[in-house]
Amino acid sequence: MKLKNRYVVLLFALGFLGMGCNDDMVLIGDPVTALNNDCIKRSLPVAPNLIGQEIEFAYAMALPEELGNLTSAQVVASIPGGAGTYFDPNSYYTNASGEDVAVLVASESQTSGGTTSIQFSADTCAATLRFYYIIPEEARGKEVSFVFSVKASNGQSAEYKMGPYKISEMDMTRSLLLTSDEQCYISFRGSSEAAVIYSKTDLDADPSLASQIDLVYARHSSADISHALYAADAPEAYRPDVVFPSGFSSQTKMIKEYGLRDRQLSDLQYSHFIDDLDFETINMDRSTNYVLALKEEAGVWVETADASYRAFIFINNAGSSGMTISVKRYKM
Amino acid sequence: MKKTVNKLAIFSLLLLCSVACSKDFPVDEDGLLITDRAECYVSNFELLDTDHQTIRVGNSYIDTVAQVAIAYVRFGTSLTDVWPQVSLVEDAKLTPKIATYNGWTDFSGSKLPIDFIEGDWSAGNATDQLSERIVANPSAFPTAAKRYTVVSGNRKVQKEYVFLVVERPMQ
Incomplete structure (x- = not known):
């Protein structure tokens, strides 16, 4: 019995030997012969x-x-x-x-x-x-x-x-700094930039710039107002201590948003995108002429008074000194 | 032994039967159940801004006897496009309905102009003193104030509520 077992094992071993050293390696797929x-x-x-x-x-x-x-x-x-x-x-x-x-x-x-x-x-x-x-x-x-x-x-x-x-129709400008007492006038009518910030000094030097302004930014210590954007027809009650420059007359439309975090505007965080189509289809009927209490990651849809431009302002940062915004603009 | 098992099985089947066919509530035109409940009131009133964030400060005040709901809102909120949310007692429904898609509603007609007195506001929130004074003077309610009717679960009780908005002074 024992002897028989040994024979069987030997037989198997021989069989494995015969199978083991069969073929050479074969490439899966065709060999690469060219660039x-x-x-x-x-x-x-x-x-x-x-x-x-x-x-x-x-x-x-x-x-x-x-x-x-x-x-x-x-x-x-x-x-x-x-x-x-x-x-x-x-x-x-x-x-x-x-x-x-x-x-x-x-x-x-x-x-x-x-x-x-x-x-x-x-x-x-x-x-x-x-x-x-x-x-x-x-x-x-x-x-x-x-x-x-x-x-x-x-x-x-x-x-x-x-x-x-x-390639998109829209423009984008990132990281614009707004301050209440100086850099506070926003224009969406620049030829190459999605938004241009004019300062009070710029306006003193060239008062005709006032007609280019679409929105005025103001920072207020009141929590109800804090960071605010105003069009020229914004109610006076809601803009304490804000003096509009003479010649500023744009009745810009705005819709306040929160949490619409565009990846390109937010410096490659998040994964949403605002595209040309969004500007074409947004319904501006529910717009107001002022927005108050803006905070970080909030945003504002904007349509210029003559409806020639639409824009989206994303607030990257809102602190005690002012806000940093990034803007996408679409020419209608 | 077998008999007992059979009896038990039949008994439990009967029990199941009686549970299954208990009550069949009818369904109304909106596909909602018409139940036995006769309670009919608003339990909360919320207003959302275009950014879907609340514009309310503190809790809304609801007087179920006078049928008035008051939302106190932040200074400077635009009321032309707000999304109202009204919570109701179980099984009740609201008419006219608030749309579930694009429910933006003009609430500027509900804005109640009122002179504030000492003790109306505490830590930025309205006090009961203010709410009770408003409710006590229905003649001052704006005529354009939004009105919604609550219909009870059995659809037999209807109560019309006046929805008011009061703007907080600047904080």
Whole structure:
């Protein structure tokens, strides 16, 4: 009996030996024999693309080591990017603590017209470069698309198309400081900025600016008023000690909001976005001509008296000295 | 043994039957149950600003005998677009209804102009002295004040409430 058991074990062992050393390793899928590329948009897909802001891409390219190395990469944008459009000459990897570590692989990128190109300086057969496209004024309301391409030392090339991406109509201006006794006049009629703050000094120097003012900011020690915005027709009872400049006549409409936290206005916190569509569809019928007791993370929808602009003011910070606001503005 | 089990089973089934078919409350035109309750009153009155934050200071004052509800609001609140919320006794309903979507209502007609005297306000909140003085003088109620009718759970009692808004002096 014992002997029989041993035979069986031996038989199995032999069987395993025979099966164990069967095949060589097999690749899953086709082996890579040429230059390859891939691209992703790193900026959030739902985020409105605003003039002056960037769209970030990560462009990956690689070929088998024995075939050669990367020589150059380029991207052609359908609308030439604004100043500051560039390829980051570093390739990044993520270390054990989750940080991105840069490795310099290329020389500084060159931009001419819609084409941004970069020459590889390191002998490398694989790299991921980040491309930052600064949205130019010319792209407002249009669509922009990109063609990424790469060349290798063996003469091969590869191409990757991205887009089209819709560029927003609206403007954005961030971190404007309002103070009750000086920087207190807000205008939404500036040509390039979503909002412009005029100070009392500016107005003394040029009284004609008063006609450009849409809202007056005031800070009051009363808790019921605290941080307030007034249009020219705001009731006098609710603006104690606030003297409007002569020539200020804008009957601006406002709707008070709270907790509408736009990611772009709140400096990349939260995950809501105010887009062109919101300005087009907001119902301004329930507007008032003054808002009182504004606080941090509150906001105000605004429509200028002639209804040519709509804006959203987000309050980043409201302290004893004044408030910091960020504004998105849409031309109707 | 078997008999006892059978008896028990039949008894419990009968019990279930009697529970199941107890009362079938009829349903009214809004799909709400018409019940036995005859109580009919407002238990709370709230007003929200366009930012969905309350504009009330302190508690609302509700006099269920005089059928008056008073909300005391912050100085400077615009009353043209506020969203009223009225809490009622169980099973009661309100007419006209307050919309659940876009319920913005103009309450400026409910604003009661009143001269304040010493002791009307304590720590920013209205005192009973003020509320009782307002309720005692119905002739001073604005004619455009909002009125809503509360209908009891059995739909047999109806009480019309006057909703007033009093603006607190600047704090």
